[in-house]
Amino acid sequence: MTKAPEIDGERLLARLDAFAGIGATAGGGVNRQTLTRGDREARALLTALAKARGFSVFQDDMANLFIRMEGRDSGLPPLLIGSHLDSQPSGGRFDGALGTLTAFEVLESLADAGFQPERSVEVVAWTNEEGCRYAPGCMGSRAFVDGAIPAEWADLLAGDDGARFDDERLATIEALAPEVGHRPLGFPVSAYLELHIEQGPSLESEQIPIGIVTGVQGTRWLEVRFEGQTAHAGTTALQYRRDPLKALTTALSGLYATVMPDDADARFTVGRLAVTPGSVNAIPATASCTVDLRHPEVEILDQLETAIRDMFEDAAKAAATELSIRKTLEMSPVRFSEAAVEALHTAASTIGFETKAMISGAFHDALFLSQHAPSVMIFVPCRDGLSHNEAEFVEPEDCIAGAQMFMAAVTELLTKPGIA
Amino acid sequence: MTKAPEIDGERLLARLDAFAGIGATAGGGVNRQTLTRGDREARALLTALAKARGFSVFQDDMANLFIRMEGRDSGLPPLLIGSHLDSQPSGGRFDGALGTLTAFEVLESLADAGFQPERSVEVVAWTNEEGCRYAPGCMGSRAFVDGAIPAEWADLLAGDDGARFDDERLATIEALAPEVGHRPLGFPVSAYLELHIEQGPSLESEQIPIGIVTGVQGTRWLEVRFEGQTAHAGTTALQYRRDPLKALTTALSGLYATVMPDDADARFTVGRLAVTPGSVNAIPATASCTVDLRHPEVEILDQLETAIRDMFEDAAKAAATELSIRKTLEMSPVRFSEAAVEALHTAASTIGFETKAMISGAFHDALFLSQHAPSVMIFVPCRDGLSHNEAEFVEPEDCIAGAQMFMAAVTELLTKPGIA
Numbered sequence: 038m039t040k041a042p043e044i045d046g047e048r049l050l051a052r053l054d055a056f057a058g059i060g061a062t063a064g065g066g067v068n069r070q071t072l073t074r075g076d077r078e079a080r081a082l083l084t085a086l087a088k089a090r091g092f093s094v095f096q097d098d099m100a101n102l103f104i105r106m107e108g109r110d111s112g113l114p115p116l117l118i119g120s121h122l123d124s125q126p127s128g129g130r131f132d133g134a135l136g137t138l139t140a141f142e143v144l145e146s147l148a149d150a151g152f153q154p155e156r157s158v159e160v161v162a163w164t165n166e167e168g169c170r171y172a173p174g175c176m177g178s179r180a181f182v183d184g185a186i187p188a189e190w191a192d193l194l195a196g197d198d199g200a201r202f203d204d205e206r207l208a209t210i211e212a213l214a215p216e217v218g219h220r221p222l223g224f225p226v227s228a229y230l231e232l233h234i235e236q237g238p239s240l241e242s243e244q245i246p247i248g249i250v251t252g253v254q255g256t257r258w259l260e261v262r263f264e265g266q267t268a269h270a271g272t273t274a275l276q277y278r279r280d281p282l283k284a285l286t287t288a289l290s291g292l293y294a295t296v297m298p299d300d301a302d303a304r305f306t307v308g309r310l311a312v313t314p315g316s317v318n319a320i321p322a323t324a325s326c327t328v329d330l331r332h333p334e335v336e337i338l339d340q341l342e343t344a345i346r347d348m349f350e351d352a353a354k355a356a357a358t359e360l361s362i363r364k365t366l367e368m369s370p371v372r373f374s375e376a377a378v379e380a381l382h383t384a385a386s387t388i389g390f391e392t393k394a395m396i397s398g399a400f401h402d403a404l405f406l407s408q409h410a411p412s413v414m415i416f417v418p419c420r421d422g423l424s425h426n427e428a429e430f431v432e433p434e435d436c437i438a439g440a441q442m443f444m445a446a447v448t449e450l451l452t453k454p455g456i457a
Numbered sequence: 458m459t460k461a462p463e464i465d466g467e468r469l470l471a472r473l474d475a476f477a478g479i480g481a482t483a484g485g486g487v488n489r490q491t492l493t494r495g496d497r498e499a500r501a502l503l504t505a506l507a508k509a510r511g512f513s514v515f516q517d518d519m520a521n522l523f524i525r526m527e528g529r530d531s532g533l534p535p536l537l538i539g540s541h542l543d544s545q546p547s548g549g550r551f552d553g554a555l556g557t558l559t560a561f562e563v564l565e566s567l568a569d570a571g572f573q574p575e576r577s578v579e580v581v582a583w584t585n586e587e588g589c590r591y592a593p594g595c596m597g598s599r600a601f602v603d604g605a606i607p608a609e610w611a612d613l614l615a616g617d618d619g620a621r622f623d624d625e626r627l628a629t630i631e632a633l634a635p636e637v638g639h640r641p642l643g644f645p646v647s648a649y650l651e652l653h654i655e656q657g658p659s660l661e662s663e664q665i666p667i668g669i670v671t672g673v674q675g676t677r678w679l680e681v682r683f684e685g686q687t688a689h690a691g692t693t694a695l696q697y698r699r700d701p702l703k704a705l706t707t708a709l710s711g712l713y714a715t716v717m718p719d720d721a722d723a724r725f726t727v728g729r730l731a732v733t734p735g736s737v738n739a740i741p742a743t744a745s746c747t748v749d750l751r752h753p754e755v756e757i758l759d760q761l762e763t764a765i766r767d768m769f770e771d772a773a774k775a776a777a778t779e780l781s782i783r784k785t786l787e788m789s790p791v792r793f794s795e796a797a798v799e800a801l802h803t804a805a806s807t808i809g810f811e812t813k814a815m816i817s818g819a820f821h822d823a824l825f826l827s828q829h830a831p832s833v834m835i836f837v838p839c840r841d842g843l844s845h846n847e848a849e850f851v852e853p854e855d856c857i858a859g860a861q862m863f864m865a866a867v868t869e870l871l872t873k874p875g876i877a
Contacts, residue, residue, distance in 0.1 A: 237692030256691065258737055268842060270726035270749040271676065271818030272657030275717040277842060282727055283713045290710030293703045297695040306690035307702055308737045310730060310744075317678055317728045317747040324730075327737040329690040398691030422688060422697060 042143075042150035044444050046437035049142040053436065056082065056122070056138060057130040066427025067130055071123035071165035071176075072100070072205040077212055079122040079134075083141065083162060084213055090145060094217040099186060100164045100209045101177045103220055106144050108157035114225040116154075116450055116457075117410070118143065118443070119161035120233060121177070121402060125169055129234075129429020131419065131436075136232040137162045139440045143447050154451045156227055163402045164206075170195040171202050178402035182409045184223035228377055228456045229406040232415040232443050234431055236399050238422030246438045247392040248416030249381045253404045254304070254396050255338050255370035259328040261285070261349055265358040267314060267322035279357045281324040282312050288352035289326070292345060296330075303341060304331040304398060333370050333396045371404050374411030376455040381413055383453075384445035390438065411456050415442055462563075462570035464864050466857035469562045473856065475502065476542070476558060477550040486847025487550055491543035491585035491596075492520070492625040497632055499542040499554075503561065503582060504633055510565060514637040519606060520584045520629045521597045523640055526564050528577035534645035535577035536870055537830070538563065538863070540653060541586035541597070541822065548587070549654075549849020551839065551856075556652040557582045559860045563867050574871045576647055583822045584626075590615040591622050598822035602829045604643035648797055648876045649826040652835040652863050654851055656819050658842030666858045667812040668836030669801045673824045674724070674816050675758050675790035679748040681705070681769055685778040687734060687742035701744040702732050704776035708768045709746070716750075716761060723761060724751035724818060753790050753816045791824050794831030796875040801833055803873075804865035810858065831876050835862055 059082065060067045060075030069075035080102055084094050087104040095103040102122075105115065120136025140160040147158065163181075168174025171193045180186045193202040235241075240248050263281035289307060296305035306329040312321040328345065332338045346362060353360035378394075385392045397404075397414060406412045417439035420430040450456055479502065480487045480495030489495035500522055504514050507524040515523040522542075525535065540556025560580040567578065583601075588594025591613045600606045611623040655661075660668050683701035709727060716725040726749040732741040748765065752758045766782060773780035798814075805812045817824075817834060826832045837859035840850040870876055 235692065236689050237694070238688075238697045239694065242697070254691065269656050269819060269844060270728060271674065271724055271751050271820075272655065272844075273724070273818070273842060274657070274659065274721065277658045277662075280713075280726075282709075282730065286706040286709040286727075287713060289702075289706040293700075293707060301694065304691055304693070306700075306738065306740055307706075308690060308732070308739045308741060309735050310702065310732050312728070312730050315729050318726065318749050319728045320726055321728060329738050331691050398693070399689060400691075422693060424689065424692075 042146045042152050042444060044142050044146045044440040046440065048145070049138060049436060049440050050433055052138045052142065053130065053134065056134050060124065062127065062427055064127070064427035066429065067124045067128050068126050069122065069124040069128070070126055070170045071167060072170070072209050076123050077209055080162065080213060083122070084216060086141070088216065090148060092144065095220040096210055096213060096217050097181065097220040097222050099177045099180045099222065100206055101181055102162040104141065104144065104160040106147060106158045109153055109155045111157060113156035114227045115157035115159040116447065117159050117161055117226040117229045118447060119163070120231050121163045121166035123165055123167050125167050125425045127427050129424055129426055131234045131429055131431045132236070132424050133166055135234060135431060135436060135439070139232045139443050142440050143444050146444060156451065156457065158447065166402055175400060175402050175405055178405040181222050182405045223409065226410045228450050229403060229410050229412040230443070230446055230450060231401060231403045232417065232439055233401055234419040234424060234429070235416040236419065236422065236424035239395065240393060240416060240418035241420065241422065243393065245391050245393045246418065246435055247385060247390050247442045248395045249378060249385065249392045250373065250397050250414035250416055251378050251394050252333055252370060252372040252396050253400065254331045254333040254398060255335055256366060256368045257330045257338060257342055257364060258366035259330070260325065260363045260365055261328060262323060262325040262361045263353055263358045264323050265321065265356065268320045270318040270320060273320060278320055280320050281356065281358045282321045284352040284356035284358045285324040285326060287355070288348045291348050296341060296345070300337065302333055302396065304329070331398060335370055338370070368400070371407050373407055373413045376453060377411040377413035377450065380449040380453040380456065381415065381446050384449040385442060388441060388445045390442055415439060415446060462566045462572050462864060464562050464566045464860040466860065469558060469856060469860050470853055472558045472562065473550065473554065476554050480544065482547065482847055484547070484847035486849065487544045487548050488546050489542065489544040489548070490546055490590045491587060492590070492629050496543050497629055500582065500629070500633060503542070504636060506561070508636065510568060512564065515640040516630055516633060516637050517601065517640040517642050519597045519600045519642060520626055521601055522582040524561065524564065524580040526567060526578045529573055529575045531577060533576035534647045535579040536867065537579050537581055537646040537649045538867060539581035539583070540651050541583045543585055543587050545587050545589055545845045547847050549844055549846055551654045551849055551851045552656070552844050553586055555654060555851060555856060559652045559863050562860050563864050566864060576871065578867065586822055595820060595822050595825055598825040601642050602825045643829065646830045648830050648870050649823060649832040650863070650866055650870060651821060651823045652837065652859055653821055654839040654844060654849070655836040656839065656842065656844035659815065660813060660836060660838035661840065661842065663813065665811050665813045666838065666855055667805060667810050667862050668815045669798060669805065669812045670793065670817050670834035670836055671798050671814050672753055672790060672792040672816050673820065674751045674753045674818060675755055676786060676788045677750045677758060677762055677784060678786035679750070680745065680783045680785055681748060682743060682745040682781045683773055683778045684743050685741065685776065688740045690738040690740060693740060698740055699777045700740050701776065701778045702741045704772040704778045705744040705746060707775070708772035711768050712765060716765070720757065722753055722816070751818060755790055758790070788820070791827050793827055793833045796873060797831040797833035797870065800869040800873040800876065801835065801866050804869040805862060808861060808865045810862055835859060835866065
């Protein structure tokens with residue numbers, strides 16, 4: 038080691054600009070959905086940058102892309118760092134790209150400093166984190182951790198253009214295959230570190246540059262449907278009404294007034310609501326909605342789900358309507374490795390950064406990687422908490438601070454007992 | 458007068474069957490929307506039946522159809538009795554047709570009995586009561602009462618087939634013109650009597666065969682829209698949420714719990730509700746709904762509207778959302794002529810029928826005619842309160858009882874001081 042590795046902020050910002058030009062939208066965002074031409078161009082650019090620095094590049098069968106800086110002991114499982122390069126259809130420039138390019142910046146800075154760690158360090162760009170062309174999201178990290186690609190993914194069709202998943206996966210791999218090596222899914226890694234924009238407002242509003250993510254909350258999705266009886270708005274007195282919308286709004290009002298106010302860690306969201314037949318002068322026949330419920334503790338998720346079901350049941354009975362509830366998603370909460378979280382706190386204090394320990398409200402590839410190796414995440418603030426939006430923005434100084442924190446965290450994770 | 462006029466129940470039921478065959482649907486209802494081929498066939502059949510009995514037939518410029526039994530003093534304004542022949546697209550056999558054919562049955566029965574009243578009696582079939590191809594409803598009676606057709610109706614286009622209102626109106630008049638005379642809009646009448654199915658459940662559930670309608674409640678329609686801010690369901694803590702659906706459901710829950718429970722004459726209905734962007738894991742950006750508010754008293758309508766607006770305002774403020782409310786309809790309540798209502802009570806006691814005095818929850822042509830002459834309505838029960846539905850049904854004995862009541866009412870209205 039000739040000098041302490043230090044990230045190059047200008048280089049990182051220039052790389053962000055270069056990648057934002059791939060799939061750029063008129064509104065200043067990016068449309069670089071997974072496995073499309075834009076995604077392939079981004080993979081090709083990252084591969085070219087890696088090759089230019091003498092790093093070796095690999096792909097696995099999910100088209101997850103790996104860039105390897107060889108350690109002194111090449112037989113040790115590498116430290117894996119990265120994020121994703123795909124975007125939402127009207128996505129921002131930072132979601133995924135910032136984490137991938139920060140990891141690559143750290144790799145370059147280590148090389149600039151002539152620093153060769155004992156174990157290898159690998160940057161990863163996971164395939165299809167967003168899940169908007171092919172559901173579910175985080176396909177790349179899921180399959181990596183499982184060591185296999187679920188057979189039912191092969192025939193998934195992209196919503197807008199009907200392209201078959203397996204055809205696009207293989208074509209994407211094929212496009213880079215001459216230049217890059219092959220990797221098995223699920224190879225051993227020492228730990229996984231990912232930087233991401235918060236996609237929420239708390240770091241910005243509290244003016245804290247770095248979030249140390251201690252876990253990902255659990256998520257449950259419910260589809261709730263009340264069935265009553267449609268009737269004439271003008272002629273039907275109260276005692277003859279079986280109004281499903283009355284039942285639904287009464288229950289929701291009660292839930293809005295209790296779930297989140299009573300527990301600051303709970304998240305209760307109704308994003309869809311529909312009534313039929315939808316006539317201004319007809320009592321609805323049906324009213325249905327979705328529920329997105331999240332909490333870091335599985336026991337509390339259980340309690341909340343029970344309380345929510347009870348509230349809907351009571352409202353259904355009171356309005357003489359029929360209720361059905363279907364659970365469409367259940368993801369357990371994850372606590373990241375204590376050793377990895379501790380390494381990040383040590384790293385932050387080493388470089389004198391203020392941090393906030395926080396739970397991630399959104400899914401990330403790290404959620405799946407945590408089943409495979411000690412994993413942890415760093416959050417940086419984004420303006421107004423806005424993401425999945427062309428207006429998504431991260432201040433340049435926050436990008437740079439994030440990369441400095443990332444470098445300190447990599448250094449720590451490479452030597453931390455229990456991880457290294 | 459050779460014998461007391463008495464309606465012929467079998468003839469009425471046969472006529473109902475004959476008209477139900479025009480525009481009949483597979484589900485047992487009718488699709489005889491205004492000015493379509495089915496509507497014209499129904500007009501032609503009624504005209505043919507009238508001609509066969511020696512009644513004279515007229516149309517006005519709105520294609521309202523009149524069948525006249527000449528009184529002894531042909532200079533006196535006639536007593537007008539009737540309803541409409543058009544239907545909803547998936548309508549029932551009784552809505553409108555029962556009232557028109559009951560009025561025609563009474564005309565025939567008067568003729569059968571050799572009864573010639575002093576003043577003429579005319580059956581009317583109003584054009585476009587339903588308002589489903591061309592809005593608003595009750596076009597025929599509105600224009601009749603105003604004495605003119607609003608210029609802006611000419612270019613109205615039917616939703617499904619794009620036919621222009623004025624073209625269809627003129628073609629419909631033209632089709633019958635060779636056989637029938639012309640009438641001015643808004644000619645004087647002594648009174649107006651209409652029989653209709655209740656379109657609500659109260660007569661059936663209270664087992665009362667006849668409703669004497671004392672008025673039509675007032676109606677106001679509001680469009681309510683809350684605008685908040687969409688954000689990620691998982692990452693956005695309560696203090697950062699500006700959730701328009703929370704505001705809307707909180708207000709609605711309060712309104713469902715107060716408006717109708719506190720006032721048995723009030724009707725509060727939300728028939729449409731929509732949220733955008735409508736994603737299961739996104740807090741909505743907007744939430745909007747309609748309100749259909751009805752009450753027989755205009756002062757109470759004013760109070761209720763104020764209370765409703767206040768409830769929405771409070772909820773908007775509590776959720777830090779923007780509120781806009783637009784009034785899209787305002788129809789004042791109508792009290793039918795006391796003399797005409799009294800005549801119906803007298804008629805009912807003469808023939809020993811149990812009746813219930815009631816307010817109409819729905820609009821009817823009588824609402825508009827009441828601005829032109831003493832008007833009143835008779836309701837008969839319909840099964841489960843169901844209307845605007847192919848399953849709409851009235852028991853044969855209730856059809857016959859309604860016609861008997863109608864005959865007694867006509868007799869009374871022909872001699873009632875203050876009307877006759």
